Amino acid sequence: MFTGLIEEIGSLRSVQRQGEAMVLTIAASEILADVKLGDSISVNGVCLTVISFDRASFSVDVMPETYRHTNLRELQPGSPVNLERAMMAGGRYGGHIVQGHVDGTGAIRSRKPEANAVVFTVEPHGEHLLRTVVPQGSITLDGISLTVVDVDRGAGTLAVSIIPHTLKQTALQHKRAGDTVNIENDILGKYVDHLLSLRERTTNNRRSGLSEAMLRENGFLD
Structure with missing residues (x-):
């Protein structure tokens, strides 16, 4: 962790x-x-x-x-x-819960200064990576705990704002438009999304009518 x-x-x-x-x-x-x-x-x-x-x-x-x-x-x-x-028990969680289990990658589309910050816009490689991204929620890019400042689902992009200290202390300072970053979405959002999707699939299967599997599951067939 x-x-x-x-x-x-x-x-x-x-x-x-x-x-x-x-x-x-x-x-x-x-x-x-x-x-x-x-x-x-x-x-x-x-x-x-x-x-x-x-x-x-x-x-x-x-x-x-x-x-x-x-x-x-x-x-x-x-x-x-x-x-x-890895985090030691009893330490401070200054960022958020990160597993180190990367969900996929994304391409940096732009890097623009905004006052004392730099805004990186990233296009994830796959629509599924945006499913659990929430504005003002947490995300990890190349292992860095960051806050999402914008999600444009139409364009398929997300944006994060980087303060000078974070930029200076991480390899993100060397990244430019076109470079690839690892993406790990917030663990809470991933689990909620998975459980809701599982319940939806289960409900749809039950409404699909009679089948051999349904009859066997409910004890009508040996």
Whole structure:
């Protein structure tokens, strides 16, 4: 479990690729202070497991499922990445509840200054990613806990406003229009949406009339 408050910007040291599987070695400092084998570290919002480490870097496995559904596959040696250690019990949740389970990716459509902030407009890759996005709700982009300032369902986009501190302390400072970000929607919205959809499907099935499955379910057939 994470909070979306980035602790450090790491730098990708090397990538070992074998098809859609990868081992990433990432240079870091602060998050290595108490690292142990098997620890969970969020890399650009993706929860990954430490498989080895030294005083200046750590390595993580990336499985094919993660490769296909996140922007980690686009990383090259030297790429900056957002890093956060798993939340310790009793700590402050300064952001929101983040699992590190990325729902998909999106493309940055624009980056515009607004007074002391910068507004990023993002187009998620897939309409389903906008289903649970709520204005003034929480969202995670590349592991950063952010507040949604606008949702344009007609255009298929969402917008977030970034304060100078967040921009300076995260790899988002290097992102430009056309770049890809990982998206994790708010866990509360995802579960509510799933349960409501499940109830709707169940209700529709019950109204669909007689069927062998319905008769068997209700004890009319052995």
